[in-house]
Amino acid sequence: MKDKYDVIVVGAGPAGSSVATTASKAGLDVLLIEKRQEIGDPVRCAEGVDKEGIKRHIKPDPRWIAAEVKGSRIFAPDGTKLQISEKMSGAEVGYVLERKIFDRALAEQAVSSGAEVIVKTSATGLIRKNKQITGIHARSIGESVDIKAKIVVGADGVESKVGRFAGINTTLAPKDIETCAQFLVSGIEADEYCQFYLGNNIAPGGYAWVFPKGKGIANVGIGVLGSLSNNGMPVKLLSNFVKHHFPTGKIIEMVLGAVPASGPIEKTIADGFMLVGDSARQSDPLTGGGILNALDAGVMAGTVAASCIEKDDVSEKALMEYERQWRETIGKKISKTLVVKEKLITFTDKQFNIFAHSIEGKCDNTMGVFDIVRALFRANPKLLWEFRNLIK
């Protein structure tokens, strides 16, 4: 480790590795730090991702593809089934990943692009010169060190600290987070579809999912809206769900996690500082998918970092270009899905059933998330008036 870099990226998940790869390829001297001693582990993810989106960032490799999926099925509380195809259903299906290997492959990509990776190293504070952020205080394998940089990028996930260090309020209200539990269940039958189960008894303000990982195993999980959850609810509900749907299944792994579902936050930059991925709350509030948005935002942040450093201006004003780019793309998308989420969490089970019936049989394999929203709106315009601006 040196004492000075062009860019320090805090956190080696998809967002951080994407920034590091992009910035290194642009010729910058990049340090990527990860607080854990292993990258990609422990997993905190349902591991579903859109196939085409991933291909923009890394060459598909069977080492990190657990299964390919054809599409999704959504189940209303009374069992009414809506089926949609892979191509159209948004960024949450396509591949089911092996995140432990995937995250490391992304870090390898950063390293082969020229970045330096250091594990078991966390940021404990930011170095400032006047208002400007000029590096990090870090703890590296138990030792305190100071490392300087022209730009610090926070990619430290849902539990982000560096955003707060930089004066950006990333605190999530309980209504803006899904608290999640997931079991890897073995010995079950799961075909090539991702399944989503809606219902207030199943997952208040969220949904349960079954993502196949091939060979009779699947990620079976549940997300509960924070404001509707209480101490330990996700694990209790998931245990019931698994008992009911997979009575002979064997649980061979347990995953806990939390997904930001706030939609765009007010600010993701400061002088010499950018925030990306889950730490910037860029995950999709409706589906909970965050990998692609993190990778895409990482490319934007890395590209803007390179051009700002070249112009020798890393002020908040100069970094605004990153903020403009992600709001124009990811921000617009997650603002729309936020509207859908905010409406869905008000539904009773009876309403879920009625809405599912209203479009049952009108769903086919060519429909995606927003096609369903459009069909729902057409069938129930008065009840779903909030959706009118989403379906142009």
Added chain:
Amino acid sequence: MTVTVNRYKCGYCGACVSVCPMAALELVETWIEINDACNDCNTCVNICPIGAIESVKE
């Protein structure tokens, strides 16, 4: 400090850290540390997916 984390139960997911309005929690590798800023609001207790956080009466 007025909440405690049962580290034998904790699944180190960081949900509690992200909702803490006082920035009193930190996920350090695979455990949670709590500093003196905790004001006993109990937001973390209710967000924990596995029920590892308890409010302690002083």
